[in-house]
Amino acid sequence: MNIELFFQYLAAGVTYGTIYAIVAIGFNIIYNTTGIINFAQGEFVMLGGMTAVTLHAFLPLPAAILSAVIITMIIGALIEITFIRWLTSPSVLRMIIITIGISIFIREAALHIWGEAVRALPYFTGTEVTVISAGDVHISPQVLWVIGISAVTVVLLTFFFNYTLLGRQMRACSSNRDAARLCGISAKNMVTLSFVLSAGIGALAGCVVSPITYVQYDSGTGLAIKGFTVAILGGLGNSTAAIAAGLILGILESFSVWVMPTAFKDVVSISILLLILFVRPSGIFGSVEASRLKEF
């Protein structure tokens, strides 16, 4: 076994994993505040990427990304206000179906706005072929951007949820909605805020991974499925665990390519998801007791 080959597969795994992880972070925010898994999260990622590319035609890159994030946040708020806000205690089934419907709607709208063409932002540093190398092991610097931005996002989120008033209000909503309302917290606004945050993070994720993966109108679905696989793997609601779980899944996928025909790579990741769901639904890093207490 060639040691450099091993590290190259590892690097490939890290590349895959960080993409999944950054998408997964978005899921956790909405889940933490509302208990909903938002199937449309993948579409926020797609919207962020597509909008940024369109804006990049006449704005410098950082401005384009910032505007795309803000626009997607506004869209996230609009979606929450239009579709979710006035549902009174909806059942889980209903929420799942609505968010699936929303995701289909956004996807088709994107198709009719942007067409089926594929787009990408330019690499943040370097070009398509620049790599950081250690011997015969190479990795694109964009991957380091993805890791870096994920890490910064998680740190900022932790700070937000633990040390700011708004963040703590959101956490209050998720643990006990009625008690929070009794304290004067507007639960409805917290839900909207959580959508806004998730949309923004999703959009940022879309911008930063698009040089690697390209975006097109239907790239949201695939990313969403991987994203919540990773979120569940790490334990729903825990963003740091999501990053770790993402890396684990990515590396497992990469090594599966080494030993199996690549046509079945996705079967591997979904089988891992099913395994976790059957054996330990609270996730690798989740707490079994806490997950039992949560109402879905």
Place this chain on the structure above:
Amino acid sequence: MRSRYAPVAFFIAVVIAVQFLTLIIDRPQYLTQLTMAGYYSLVIIGLCMLIGYAGQISLGHAGFFAIGGYISAFLTTYDLMPHKGNALAGIVAKAGLLVTVQDLYGGDALVFHPWIACIAAICVTVLIAYVIGGPVLKLKGHYLAMATLGFGTIVYKLVLGTTFFGAADGLSDIPGFKLLPGLEVSGKNSARIQNYYISWGMVALGMLLLANLIHSRVGSALRAIHSAEDAANAMGVNTGRYKLNIFVLSAVFAAVGGIFLTHYNGGIGPSEASIMKSVRYVAIVAIGGMANLWGALSMGIVLNFLSLRGYFGSYDDTVFGVILILIMLFAPEGLLRREVFRNAKKWISGRGKAEGQKA
């Protein structure tokens, strides 16, 4: 007793009436899409039992449809001629399970008899449904949805990635399925009317079976499980076993729909296993009313018929997405609920009364 079967009898009358209608308006071709819609409706009524009566969501039912369709397709097209010398092939041949058909190039091919393929497909479906259903149905809410979504995706990726199943192109040139001498499930124009009746006959049979189930002890148990699972458990109802059995039943309905549609179409492709298909089935059950078999059936006919005739054009998926959103926002118990009719009647008669009083 009479009230239970009356709807089915009425349904059969409607089916016959529609066929004569198509003759009168000289549009016998409508029967094609109606037949296809019929087979999709088999999946939908099975799913309706699962979601509406047993309260378990499944986002992967297209997977069972595909399992039924692909296995029956594979067994009736895989040429065993090159393996003639093989011992296992010899046993199978001697057992009379094989038939000779013409292959693409005019030569002879040795394949399984469609009946054997059908039975094999159903058996495999039952097996998989029991194996998957056990662990999956212990999950709740989002986790159940994700698990069924995962199952559907695995089936999709498997048929997409396996050369035996034709990979991306799927399987074609599947022979017709001779049910009885003179009755064949195939896409030939000459057999159009027969196939229409076969398809809707199966649906009628399915509805009969499910109606029976609902009005029996099983139905009561399911209603108990749906509304208050823990209470039902406390009363001694074996909730786990009921849920699993309904899951397997709905899987078999889906697989049978898959088998027959595959023979009717003469082919199957990986798109039949896709997640969008599963979402569609759920959408139709939701619109028809989660626990309303006839509602789901009628919506199934209408929406599948329109979709297959291309009425929605490029907006096919959008339509289903929008329907999902609207129904969940405004009519989560479905459109065709008795309350909707009652309210409509009240509204109309209330109006009438007010005018009458004014006069």
Place this chain on the structure above:
Amino acid sequence: MKACRMFAVLLLTCMIMAAPALAKETIKVGAILAVTGPASFLGAPEAKTLEMMVEDINKKGGIRGSKIELIIKDSGASPEKALSFAKQLIEEDKVLAIIGPSTSGETMKIKSVAEEAKAILISCAAAEVIVNPVAKYVFKTPQMDKHAVIKIFEQMKAMKLSKAGVLSSNTGFGKAGKEQIEKLAPEYGIQIVANEVYDKAATDLTAEVTKVKASGAEAIINWSIEPAQSIVIKNARQIGFKGQIFQSHGFGNIEYVKAAGEAAEGVIFPAGKLLVADTLPDSDPQKAVLINYKKDYESKFKDEASTFGGHAYDAMLILTKAIEKANSTDKEAVRNAIEGLKGVVGTAGVFNFSAQDHNGLDINAFEMLIVKKGKFAVLAAPETKKKK
């Protein structure tokens, strides 16, 4: 814009169903294309091309005085829809011919329907099995995959490369190419050291190309038409693969070259001459047709013309030429006329049909191109001359 067009087409269809008397004055042509969905790279340009052509033809007075009525159905690359639409178009709309479908999977499902109903089908899909075994009423316009593969192998031999690592996507396009590669490799002395299939929606393929590189491949042959083809070459260069990269004719869209950026430099692939129409010598019979098509498409749709749209162009061209040749709109007569067509200059090549050859193109339909500084350029032909 798409909505208006779709609505207009639907409206037209409804009107036709309600007014059979009008049918005699127009020539009805049906099209089943994957305008939306996973194969929209194929179907969308094909649909636009057909609409553009029919508008032009009708403006000039139609064929033999009758206008063409185009009925496009969007199958979304789903075979069951393609089947349903095929039956509808043949039996209800009573079209003269069906152009499409866009994918091989769909075509194979409706091949027998077309044969049974004796309806002309001119497919825009590439699989060899569409015309082999030959079916009387079924034709196809894209070039044969095997010719593309042969051209790549000849190039490899000229470059003294013999070990190929093959990557293909899990679509019908990828599968067809993979089959031809596997079948023809022994004949040309090419050894396949790696043979991997990847998902068309893959976001990164570093592990896959690592596996191929580790197998000792001297050249990578990638066969797909999605964005994944740009991802493959990007990842290959990133992990330090220095060998020659070959792409399929699916690379024939400058958007993919742009997407792959620097990684596309030096990639060699077979393509229809549409991509280098400007640099063709004036004596080339295809030049005029190609330049016109490119100009019309790009000015009308503000989008790069692709070779895939060209397949639909060729299908309509062949149909109209056959109608003129047969001087009738009787299906049998037109079918016979198609088989007798020789020297039809289309976008994919020059077509010569016969009773045994329902594709009409030979290996010269392909030109070997190389990417230089982000643009397509014709590659000088290799020294070894091999007959098809």
